[in-house]
Amino acid sequence: MTERLDVAGLQRRLARFAAARDWEQYHTPKNLAAALSVEASELVEIFQWLTPEQSQQVMRDPDTAHRVADEVADVLAYLLQFCEVLGIDALAALAAKIERNEERFPAPEGP
Amino acid sequence: MTERLDVAGLQRRLARFAAARDWEQYHTPKNLAAALSVEASELVEIFQWLTPEQSQQVMRDPDTAHRVADEVADVLAYLLQFCEVLGIDALAALAAKIERNEERFPAPEGP
Amino acid sequence: MTERLDVAGLQRRLARFAAARDWEQYHTPKNLAAALSVEASELVEIFQWLTPEQSQQVMRDPDTAHRVADEVADVLAYLLQFCEVLGIDALAALAAKIERNEERFPAPEGP
Amino acid sequence: MTERLDVAGLQRRLARFAAARDWEQYHTPKNLAAALSVEASELVEIFQWLTPEQSQQVMRDPDTAHRVADEVADVLAYLLQFCEVLGIDALAALAAKIERNEERFPAPEGP
Numbered sequence: 205m206t207e208r209l210d211v212a213g214l215q216r217r218l219a220r221f222a223a224a225r226d227w228e229q230y231h232t233p234k235n236l237a238a239a240l241s242v243e244a245s246e247l248v249e250i251f252q253w254l255t256p257e258q259s260q261q262v263m264r265d266p267d268t269a270h271r272v273a274d275e276v277a278d279v280l281a282y283l284l285q286f287c288e289v290l291g292i293d294a295l296a297a298l299a300a301k302i303e304r305n306e307e308r309f310p311a312p313e314g315p
Numbered sequence: 316m317t318e319r320l321d322v323a324g325l326q327r328r329l330a331r332f333a334a335a336r337d338w339e340q341y342h343t344p345k346n347l348a349a350a351l352s353v354e355a356s357e358l359v360e361i362f363q364w365l366t367p368e369q370s371q372q373v374m375r376d377p378d379t380a381h382r383v384a385d386e387v388a389d390v391l392a393y394l395l396q397f398c399e400v401l402g403i404d405a406l407a408a409l410a411a412k413i414e415r416n417e418e419r420f421p422a423p424e425g426p
Numbered sequence: 427m428t429e430r431l432d433v434a435g436l437q438r439r440l441a442r443f444a445a446a447r448d449w450e451q452y453h454t455p456k457n458l459a460a461a462l463s464v465e466a467s468e469l470v471e472i473f474q475w476l477t478p479e480q481s482q483q484v485m486r487d488p489d490t491a492h493r494v495a496d497e498v499a500d501v502l503a504y505l506l507q508f509c510e511v512l513g514i515d516a517l518a519a520l521a522a523k524i525e526r527n528e529e530r531f532p533a534p535e536g537p
Numbered sequence: 538m539t540e541r542l543d544v545a546g547l548q549r550r551l552a553r554f555a556a557a558r559d560w561e562q563y564h565t566p567k568n569l570a571a572a573l574s575v576e577a578s579e580l581v582e583i584f585q586w587l588t589p590e591q592s593q594q595v596m597r598d599p600d601t602a603h604r605v606a607d608e609v610a611d612v613l614a615y616l617l618q619f620c621e622v623l624g625i626d627a628l629a630a631l632a633a634k635i636e637r638n639e640e641r642f643p644a645p646e647g648p
Contacts, residue, residue, distance in 0.1 A: 209406050211322060217413055224422035230586045234362040234370035238460055238585045240390070241359045241467075244352035245578035247397075251345040252571045253563045256477065259345035263401050273403055277412035279351070279394055280405050283387065286358075290374050292384055294391050295320050301388035302328055311335035341475045349474045349571055352578075356467030363460045364452045366589065431628050433544060439635055446644035456584040456592035462612070463581045466574035469619075473567040481567035485623050495625055498616065499634035501573070502627050505612055508580075512596050514606055516613050517542050523610035524550055533557035 211295055215284040222285065233290055240282035247275040322406055326395040333396065344401050351393035358386040433517055437506040444507065455512050462504035469497040544628055548617040555618065566623055573615035580608040 222228050250272060251259050263269040287294045333339050361383060362370050374380040398405045444450050472494060473481050485491040509516045555561050583605060584592050596602040620627045 209410055211406070214406060214409050214413070221413065221416065221422075225420060226423075232367040232370050233373060234365055234367055235585055237355070237358045237362050238581055241352065241355035241463060242578045242582045242585060244348070244355040244390075245463075245575045247348045248352045248571055249575045251348050252568055252575060254345055256343045256345055259343050260400075262344060263403075272401065273408040274412060276394065276398060276403055276405055277408040279355075279390075280409045281412065283390055283394070284409075287387060289371075290383065292374075292387055294387055295322070295325060297384040297388040298325050298391045298395075299320055301385060301392065302325070302332065305332065309336060311332075312337075346474055349470055352574065353467045353471045353474060356464045356574075359460055360464045363457055363464060431632055433628070436628060436631050436635070443635065443638065443644075447642060448645075454589045454592050455595060456587055456589055459577070459580045459584050463574065463577035466570070466577040466612075469570045470574045473570050476567055478565040478567055481565050482622075484566060485625075494623065495630040496634060498620060498625055498627055499630040501577075501612075501616055502631045503634065505609065505616070506631075509609060511593075512605065514596075514609055516609055517544070517547060519606040519610040520547050520613045520617075521542055523607060523614065524547070524554065527554065531558060533554075534559075 211284065214280075215288050218281055218285050219288050231285060231289055233286060236282055236286040236289065240279060240286060243275060243278040243282055247272070247279065250275070322395065325391075326399055329392055329396050330399050342396060342400055344397060347393055347397040347400065351390060351397060354386060354389040354393055358383070358390065361386070433506065436502075437510055440503055440507050441510050453507060453511055455508060458504055458508040458511065462501060462508060465497060465500040465504055469494070469501065472497070544617065547613075548621055551614055551618050552621050564618060564622055566619060569615055569619040569622065573612060573619060576608060576611040576615055580605070580612065583608070 222231055250262065250268065254262070262272055283294065286292075333342060361373065361379065365373075373383055394405060397403075444453060472484065472490065476484070484494055505516065508514075555564055583595065583601065587595070595605055616627065619625075
């Protein structure tokens with residue numbers, strides 16, 4: 205697979221993956237939003253009993269590091285599939301949001 | 316801002332945004348995972364009482380469309396900030412996951 | 427309203443409340459589970475940037491205390507409505523779970 | 538165990554259970570809110586790909602019925618533990634909320 209490792213390319217691969225398995229019938233926006241939140245909670249679960257300090261060390265243990273990266277992949281996968289079915293450009297939405305936030309929360313002046 | 320609209324560029328902008336406001340103290344992996352799940356739930360909230368069919372029409376109403384795109388931006392923002400503090404490459408994690416899934420769930424043969 | 431303040435009584439009041447407003451059509455188990463998770467996330471949101479120590483002080487501020495109690499009420503309301511539509515006895519389910527956990531995680535012997 | 542099957546009794550059993558295992562150190566309000574939301578998401582996960590109609594039939598399969606009741610127990614357990622550490626009366630909070638909602642959403646007049 206020589207497709208470039210970018211958001212648009214990954215989004216297309218996920219769409220083809222679902223279509224080839226006839227999973228599109230399950231991929232309503234409502235279901236994909238729920239699946240996204242379930243995966244986000246699986247990420248929270250890794251951290252739920254950790255102190256703030258312990259949470260900063262999770263990548264030191266290879267098994268936990270793998271589990272964290274795997275949940276990140278699941279969250280991103282459902283986010284992109286959600287965007288695919290609704291025709292949303294996730295990167296453009298984020299860029300627009302950052303611009304609004306830069307106006308809404310002006311950075312303090314430097315010294 | 317002429318920075319390219321790609322994941323790495325947006326991730327850097329988010330990091331600078333947080334640093335300029337001294338928000339990094341709040342951005343433990345544990346807190347960012349929680350914030351990500353909160354934003355994912357705000358996306359679910361838009362859909363919670365809709366039928367599957369209604370959920371497919373949410374982009375027809377401009378206000379709802381804006382709200383959906385805004386929540387997508389929030390989810391992606393916290394996901395990228397989470398990846399930033401833990402040194403995770405979200406796109407590489409997703410590509411690896413897709414490859415594992417292609418082996419785990421082989422597509423049915425065509426006719 | 428002289429009905430006793432117990433789980434069964436509150437569950438009946440919630441059922442009558444929904445029936446009187448013709449909201450039962452929205453109260454599928456799937457939708458109620460989603461609504462429950464959305465309310466649980468609104469509780470998380472109150473705590474997301476707090477340190478563990480700050481999180482223990484949230485009831486000192488009357489506004490935050492009210493907000494926390496209100497989210498607790500929302501979580502419990504959706505949990506009881508979910509149990510109502512599926513015929514689940516939440517207290518019996520919890521008692522059974524505690525008994526299983528007492529076997530699964532034996533308490534350490536005292537001195 | 539002859540303790541009555543009511544919310545207050547179950548809340549005390551959960552408190553003793555945690556104390557006997559020295560788990561109270563993990564039970565900050567922040568952590569318990571996160572754990573509650575994780576369990577709520579495990580309930581959502583059972584329903585995430587089901588149609589509304591399928592979601593109404595989940596108790597027909599004994600294994601799924603057990604899984605659903607088990608997640609209900611987990612949600613209620615963390616909700617009561619959260620209330621325990623913050624001194625919140627969950628039933629009183631819900632009763633107050635129902636009363637506010639009865640004023641906020643008046644039922645339509647009967648014929």
